[in-house]
Amino acid sequence: MTKTKRTRKTKTLRNLAWTAALLLILALLLAFDALNGDPLSQRWAVHRAIRYAEKLYPGQTFHWDERTAVDGQFFHYVVYVQSDQSGDTNFAVQTRFWLLTDDEIRGMEFEPDHVFYVENRWHTAYRMGAEASQQAAACLTAQAPELHFASSYGAQRNIVDINLCYTEQDGVTPADYVDDLPLDAAFDKTLLQKVPSRLCAQILWDRKPTEADIQQVLHTLKAVLEANDLPITYYDIALVPNADYADHSAFLADVLESGLMPANEIA
DSSP: OOHHHHHHHHHHHHHHHHHHHHHHHHHHHHHHHHHHOOHHHHHHHHHHHHHHHHHHSTTOOEEEOTTSOOEEETTEEEEEEEESSOTTOEEEEEEETTTEEEEOEETTTTEEHHIIIIITOHHHHHHHHHHHHHHHHHHHHHHOTTOEEEOOSSGGGOSEEEEESEETTTEEOGGGGGGGSOTTOOOOGGGGGTSOEEEEEEEEESSOOOHHHHHHHHHHHHHHHHHTTOOOSEEEEEEEEOSOOSOHHHHHHHOEEOOSEEGGGOO
8 A cells, every 4th residue: 555545544534533523522512402402592492482472462572581491402492471561461482493483382272372371361360369369368367367377379378369260160261251351450359240269278276176167267258258349159278277296197187178168058
């Protein structure tokens, strides 16, 4: 083999090695990007999400809700967009492989995110429920001071949690009451005469509660709220012993729950 041929072969092998190395680096970068995303793709996804939302809602402008992260894995980015004109108009938009942009899909009906949360009024019902909870909490604190509430798990940590558009058969279904839930409207007490509702609360009790105790509490809650034009359709409360228990099972055994109680069955 001549020197020229050996040199040519060495260059070819070197070029193949460089090509293999570059392909390996590219594969590693793509793998990292697939698992973690990258800032440029994230910003591109935000741009596309805003443009997509503004096409859905002409006349409104949108921004990225920076309280939420831009999730990106496997070239799939999810951006939460918020209307500048409508507080209730916010939803998730997904971009896949940089060019395919549409809604996230939600619910048992597999609806686009903007349909589920905005058009079917989930955001509106939740916000109004939180406002109703605040009004109910103020009335109960002032007019039933003998009741000591534990913070509820919903409604912005109010002492009660009111779910609007609630029925025993279907749970919360705002889509059935769209006409009663205008976007961005403040909660009005008369709404409780149009849509069914459920109030959840936990009340601390200084002894082991009895069925008579829970009936008395239900009576008090209903009387105070209806006197303040806040009629609730269902009540679901628990009396929780306010004492130290060495055994958690014994504590749970002493918690007394009303179950779902229709207001018209409360004496």
